[in-house]
Amino acid sequence: MIGELFTKATQGRYKILHLTWFAFFLSFVVWFNFPPFATTIVQEFGLTPAQAGTIGLCNVALTVPARIIIGMLLDRFGPRVTYSCLLIYAAIPCLIFATATSFNQLVVGRLLMGIVGAGFVIGIRMTAEWFPPKEVGTAEGIYGGWGNFGSAFSAFTMVLFAMALSFLPGSFNFGEPQPFVVLGMRFSSEVLNWRAAIAGSGIVAALYGIFYYFNVTDTPPGKVYKRPKSARGMEVTTVRDFWFLMAMNIPLTAILMVLAWRLTKVNFLSIPAMYIVWLCLLGLYAFQAYNCWSVNKDLLAGRKRYPAEDRYRFKQVALLELTYIVNFGSELAVVSILPAFFEGTFGLDKATAGIIAASYAFMNLVSRPGGGIISDSVGSRKWTMTVLLAGMGVGYLIFSMVGSGWSLTLAVLLVMACSFFVQAAEGATFALVPLVKPRITGQIAGNVGAYGNVGAVAYLTTLLLLKEAFVPAGDQIDPALIAAGTARANAAFFQVLGVAGLVVAFLCAFFLDEPKNSFADAHEGEEETVVAPSSSMLS
Structure with a gap:
């Protein structure tokens, strides 16, 4: 290909x-x-x-x-x-x-x-x-x-x-x-x-x-675009999965509440305004829950039962949401702090620190496609996901030990190696997403993608709390104490990223299922035919 x-x-x-x-x-x-x-x-x-x-x-x-x-x-x-x-x-x-x-x-x-x-x-x-x-x-x-x-x-x-x-x-x-x-x-x-x-x-x-x-x-020509009966909410195929869906929607609202709280810290929102925003967000969750109920009400009332071949397990979606929290969520968080990390740890100027930190984002050109290629090649999308997440977790734990005594070259190589596992895991995640339930791929991709942002906000909030705990505040504080506190906060932050990655890798190893027809020539319900591109699709 x-x-x-x-x-x-x-x-x-x-x-x-x-x-x-x-x-x-x-x-x-x-x-x-x-x-x-x-x-x-x-x-x-x-x-x-x-x-x-x-x-x-x-x-x-x-x-x-x-x-x-x-x-x-x-x-x-x-x-x-x-x-x-x-x-x-x-x-x-x-x-x-x-x-x-x-x-x-x-x-x-x-x-x-x-x-x-x-x-x-x-x-x-x-x-x-x-x-x-x-x-x-x-x-x-x-x-x-x-x-x-x-x-x-x-x-x-x-x-x-x-x-x-x-x-x-x-x-x-x-x-x-x-x-x-x-x-x-x-x-x-x-x-x-x-x-x-x-x-x-x-x-x-x-x-x-x-x-x-x-x-x-x-x-492609000759193929019908399959739409769900209703796009108001995600369709599930068992009653238990409906309640699982309701539970997994809670963090999407909760993280927006955290964002509102953070806006009070910079005096953009007052405390009363924050409470008003929270009430609106709870109303939004209730509206989302109503839409999901509306789509699945026949299932919940016992008037509808999906045949075995049309069912999917919502735990697959939930696990992919967790994987995207720890890989893409951590990428967004790490990219935002790496320039300051290299500047403070190695005494670099802002321009040099920024260029070095950009190597993390540059790896996307090869790492994310690499994760997809590995997922297509090794014969198991489940174990590809598990191994890449485990490598990411170990990489972050090693990076938590980086300090001023390290070689700058070694630190940069470690960043690039760690970013490979992070971004390859992202590629492996979305190698799985289209295979869960093709007709609702858009909603599944939307939920999984949203969880990446949930992870970013959660990680950055964690870093903020760590800095409040370790970095002394005040005008007369010795800069050396501030630097030492910042180093402790950064180390703890990367340890949180590493442990989270290993925990989700463990969950994938034991609970993630290999999708049906993972390596088929056609998606579920499609004819295994090769359609030549029409003249309108040639240029």
């Missing part, structure tokens, strides 16, 4: 894969277009550290519910329409953020931007519709890994894009020019048109959304 990926890049399913991973790539470029300009924006608006942190937090706040909703829309309307609409929508928060003149407008722009981060789940079903089970791991890994690279691409190119757009009238800069640094070189923000760069990234995404709509189809 890898060879055909390039030799047949403009034909049939390979064309669809390339167009779809690039759609995901653009959604991540847009989603991560704030960090490269964070310092400049903070200076231009005079933001406090708490306000700057709030903007970053708002960037992921709505991604959790958005992934659930996008999964439902995906199963109902198909990936072609859903992805096209999401990419076109991306221009709206970009333009709001690019034209902001106050902190509140910045916050609104980033809150709405979090919805764009939900785009990942759409391509999961599109890819699964076009590739058979025996190749779905590799295809999903390429989709996820190459698309996920958009975050690293944004970090390295958005500033250059902004400099290239400095010729535009007024450069859209509404404040006093502020200095910024690129690769150790100091520039004036008069040549950094960050507003045009952010607006431009949204416009490019919207234009590609239109292009995508006219150049893809939901399924």
Whole structure:
């Protein structure tokens, strides 16, 4: 398949894969277009550290519910329409953020931007519709890994894009020019048109959304796109699984409550406002529970019974949600702290620490596809998942011992090795997702993807609490004590990541089932035929 990926890049399913991973790539470029300009924006608006942190937090706040909703829309309307609409929508928060003149407008722009981060789940079903089970791991890994690279691409190119757009009238800069640094070189923000760069990234995404709509189809010629009877809530096939679903929906609401609590720590929300948000979130959970009941009410009342061949076990979904907490959740958390970790541990400057930390994200290009390839090749998706999670857990535990006495080269190699297991486990997770129950793949992918964000918020909150416990506060504290406390907090944080990875690996080893027809030539219920691409799918 890898060879055909390039030799047949403009034909049939390979064309669809390339167009779809690039759609995901653009959604991540847009989603991560704030960090490269964070310092400049903070200076231009005079933001406090708490306000700057709030903007970053708002960037992921709505991604959790958005992934659930996008999964439902995906199963109902198909990936072609859903992805096209999401990419076109991306221009709206970009333009709001690019034209902001106050902190509140910045916050609104980033809150709405979090919805764009939900785009990942759409391509999961599109890819699964076009590739058979025996190749779905590799295809999903390429989709996820190459698309996920958009975050690293944004970090390295958005500033250059902004400099290239400095010729535009007024450069859209509404404040006093502020200095910024690129690769150790100091520039004036008069040549950094960050507003045009952010607006431009949204416009490019919207234009590609239109292009995508006219150049893809939901399924290969002759194949019918299977929709659930209702996309209001996830369909289950046993009464016990319904209550299991209700329990697994609780963390999705609870983590949003944690986010609201964290916003009170930066004085963005007052305590009464936090309680109001909590009540709204409980209402949202009740509404979600009602929708799930509505979809499954005949099953719960005993009026419907699924035949054995049409059942699936919800524990499969729950375990995949846990795997995504510990792999993608930890990746999001680690990426956000690695620059500061290398800067503080090895005394590096910010630019060098940032470049070294970026090696973690760069590994996505090979690691995530690698996980899918391994899952397709070794003959057991269950044990691929288990071994990769165990390797990730051990890697984090070893990394918890990294200190100033370590060789920088060895630390970088350890980061890259650890990131391989993390991202390969992500690839292995979504090699399993399309095989659980094909007609509700969108909802399953949405739930699993949302749990990745749950993990990120949970881990970052854990780090915050560890720092409050270990790092002394005050104006007259010896910097050496602060550094020592930070090192202890970081070590404990990586130990938490490692233990969590090993615990989920243990659960997978004993409770994860090998999906039926894991390596078949066609998905469940489909004819095992090879359909030649129509002329409309050739370019």
